Amino acid sequence: MAERALRDRGGEPAAATAAPPAAGPLRVTMRLLRPHRLGLALAVLLGLLGSAAALVQPIVIGQLVGQLTAQRFAVGTLLVLITLFVTEATLAGLQSYIIGRTGTHVVLTVRRTIVTRLVRATLPAHWLHRRGDLFTRLVADTSLLRTALTQSMAVLFLTGITVAATVVLMAVIDPVLSLTALVCVLVAASGSVALARRIRIATEDTQSRVGELGSDLQRALAAVTTIKLSRAEQREADRVNERAAAAHHAGMRTVRLNALLAPTADAGVQGSFAVVFAVGAVRMGSGALTIGEFATFLLYLFYLIAPLVSFFAAMGQLQQGLASVSRIDLLLRFPQEDDATVPVAPVSPAPAPPATPAPPTTPHAPLLRVRDLHFGYLPDRPVLRGVSLDVPRQGLVAIVGPSGSGKSTLFGLLTRLWEPPPGSVLLDGTDVREIPLDTLRSRIGFVEQESRVMDGTIEENIRYAEPDAPADRVAEAVAQASLRDWVDALPDGLGTAVGEEGRTLSGGQRQRIAIARMLVPDPDVLLLDEVTSQLDAEAEFALRSAVAEIAERRAVVAVAHRLSTVVQADHIVVLEKGVVRAQGTHAHLLATDALYERLVRTQFTAVPALSAPTAS
Numbered sequence: 001m002a003e004r005a006l007r008d009r010g011g012e013p014a015a016a017t018a019a020p021p022a023a024g025p026l027r028v029t030m031r032l033l034r035p036h037r038l039g040l041a042l043a044v045l046l047g048l049l050g051s052a053a054a055l056v057q058p059i060v061i062g063q064l065v066g067q068l069t070a071q072r073f074a075v076g077t078l079l080v081l082i083t084l085f086v087t088e089a090t091l092a093g094l095q096s097y098i099i100g101r102t103g104t105h106v107v108l109t110v111r112r113t114i115v116t117r118l119v120r121a122t123l124p125a126h127w128l129h130r131r132g133d134l135f136t137r138l139v140a141d142t143s144l145l146r147t148a149l150t151q152s153m154a155v156l157f158l159t160g161i162t163v164a165a166t167v168v169l170m171a172v173i174d175p176v177l178s179l180t181a182l183v184c185v186l187v188a189a190s191g192s193v194a195l196a197r198r199i200r201i202a203t204e205d206t207q208s209r210v211g212e213l214g215s216d217l218q219r220a221l222a223a224v225t226t227i228k229l230s231r232a233e234q235r236e237a238d239r240v241n242e243r244a245a246a247a248h249h250a251g252m253r254t255v256r257l258n259a260l261l262a263p264t265a266d267a268g269v270q271g272s273f274a275v276v277f278a279v280g281a282v283r284m285g286s287g288a289l290t291i292g293e294f295a296t297f298l299l300y301l302f303y304l305i306a307p308l309v310s311f312f313a314a315m316g317q318l319q320q321g322l323a324s325v326s327r328i329d330l331l332l333r334f335p336q337e338d339d340a341t342v343p344v345a346p347v348s349p350a351p352a353p354p355a356t357p358a359p360p361t362t363p364h365a366p367l368l369r370v371r372d373l374h375f376g377y378l379p380d381r382p383v384l385r386g387v388s389l390d391v392p393r394q395g396l397v398a399i400v401g402p403s404g405s406g407k408s409t410l411f412g413l414l415t416r417l418w419e420p421p422p423g424s425v426l427l428d429g430t431d432v433r434e435i436p437l438d439t440l441r442s443r444i445g446f447v448e449q450e451s452r453v454m455d456g457t458i459e460e461n462i463r464y465a466e467p468d469a470p471a472d473r474v475a476e477a478v479a480q481a482s483l484r485d486w487v488d489a490l491p492d493g494l495g496t497a498v499g500e501e502g503r504t505l506s507g508g509q510r511q512r513i514a515i516a517r518m519l520v521p522d523p524d525v526l527l528l529d530e531v532t533s534q535l536d537a538e539a540e541f542a543l544r545s546a547v548a549e550i551a552e553r554r555a556v557v558a559v560a561h562r563l564s565t566v567v568q569a570d571h572i573v574v575l576e577k578g579v580v581r582a583q584g585t586h587a588h589l590l591a592t593d594a595l596y597e598r599l600v601r602t603q604f605t606a607v608p609a610l611s612a613p614t615a616s
């Protein structure tokens with residue numbers, strides 16, 4: 001719901017979600033092609049040489065015919081002609097290879113850049129866009145770049161040069177007639193240009209509908225079990241099929257416009273010829289042009305047909321590429337985590353920046369300090385309102401409170417998944433905003449409420465935050481997360497594959513793998529967000545003992561719903577509607593705070609006491 005709220009807000013994205021302003025698609029294209037300009041230049045050069053080899057052929061053929069008619073020995077001329085044929089064919093092949101290669105490289109570079117930016121993008125930026133659409137932009141739109149940009153750019157350049165050179169030659173013969181030809185061609189081109197523009201808009205529309213199709217398909221695949229249990233197969237299929245039909249209709253519009261492009265260009269060229277022919281005839285009649293000059297002029301005009309038609313076709317192709325560039329550009333401008341130094345939506349009262357530098361830390365100073373922390377995801381909807389608390393270097397701090405009171409939000413701010421206001425979260429006396437993200441997240445381990453397990457083996461998942469960790473650290477993390485007995489009983493042990501999203505595991509096993517993953521980097525503080533919620537009594541007991549052991553060496557902050565976890569905490573913070581309403585020990589809070597007393601009575605799930613920890 002929150003993601004939808006962010007998306008629907010549309011018009012005014014908050015500072016950390018806003019991408020820098022867009023440049024025009026042509027400028028973006030030039031920027032994308034710049035690293036590949038050598039390849040493109042080489043392709044154009046080969047094309048020019050190929051054209052030269054083709055243009056010389058009529059002359060050589062003429063000579064050959066002359067020699068043969070005069071019954072002269074023509075082997076030399078024949079060899080020259082064969083060499084020209086071979087050269088032209090070789091150059092054409094090479095040019096096509098280099099254009100293809102350059103196009104593929106452009107796609108690779110763009111995809112790499114996008115992937116890097118996507119994984120480093122801020123969470124708000126991600127939540128503004130549907131995943132299926134991002135996927136389509138990365139896969140389908142970048143594919144369009146290959147032919148639509150590199151090929152069309154090279155063709156436009158090459159045919160542009162050919163057309164310009166021919167026009168110059170024509171101008172030498174008769175400037176008036178060539179001006180007439182030029183004006184006619186430009187008038188004819190205006191129709192094609194207008195069509196090409198519409199092709200671009202239609203392509204953009206098609207691609208965005210393909211994105212919607214991808215998003216809906218992804219939504220359906222992710223919830224396939226829910227769809228089955230809700231008997232919603234047909235409804236879901238209809239919904240996705242409707243998107244497919246919309247993409248088809250938009251695609252058909254592009255096809256129709258594309259089909260119009262060639263006849264429009266042809267009609268323009270033919271019409272131009274008719275006008276030039278008529279003007280030429282008049283000029284011949286008036287003696288301004290000889291019949292020979294007019295014949296040569298017309299010959300050149302015919303030479304123009306092929307390049308002009310290619311030019312217009314390439315223009316249509318380029319417009320399709322530009323449509324994709326506009327969509328890809330959005331990903332290239334995704335705001336990055338490191339750029340996001342302002343709160344997503346400042347809420348009133350605006351938090352004041354720290355007035356004095358952070359106090360020097362001593363071994364007894366708290367490890368984490370939260371000072372007057374205000375935060376809201378949406379403007380004027382505060383979630384945390386002036387939260388202050390200290391986390392000592394060792395021991396267990398429990399955060400309790402009704403659902404929606406802001407407990408998970410607090411954890412997200414401590415790890416800068418969301419940017420806290422300046423001076424409101426200090427780690428070892430340093431504002432977390434000044435600590436490089438990589439360092440911060442290796443010092444603060446955060447096990448989320450619904451931690452992901454990824455396709456791969458158990459060991460790959462546990463090592464995920466630190467792939468090169470020594471084996472004994474992995475073994476220790478496995479033991480601390482109460483996974484040892486279970487892993488030892490598996491035929492493949494740590495090498496067992498877990499399936500996509502850890503499908504072959506139980507909820508509890510997934511949670512413990514997530515805890516082990518966060519223990520491997522040996523963080524100073526471990527944040528646990530309701531990690532015992534999916535565990536049975538035995539596993540919970542085992543994990544509770546493990547948490548107690550972990551808390552002897554480092555700080556642990558746990559959002560807890562189990563009374564057993566809360567009771568064992570050294571310090572308990574009671575959060576209500578984004579405000580810390582009480583803090584203290586279990587006994588103190590039970591005696592002094594009505595909400596805490598109510599939570600203990602009604603909300604905290606009691607777990608039957610067990611005599612000794614056992615692993616499940």
Ligand SMILES: Nc1ncnc2c1ncn2[C@@H]1O[C@H](COP(=O)(O)OP(=O)(O)OP(=O)(O)O)[C@@H](O)[C@H]1O
Nearest residue numbers: 002003377378383402403404405406407408409410
């Ligand atoms: N990404 C988000 N965008 C907008 N609002 C959000 C977002 N995440 C949480 N919220 C809102 O912020 C408030 C606090 O949510 P939070 O998840 O921090 O509460 P919580 O105390 O952890 O709840 P629970 O115990 O149910 O997990 C809720 O009103 C929630 O709807």
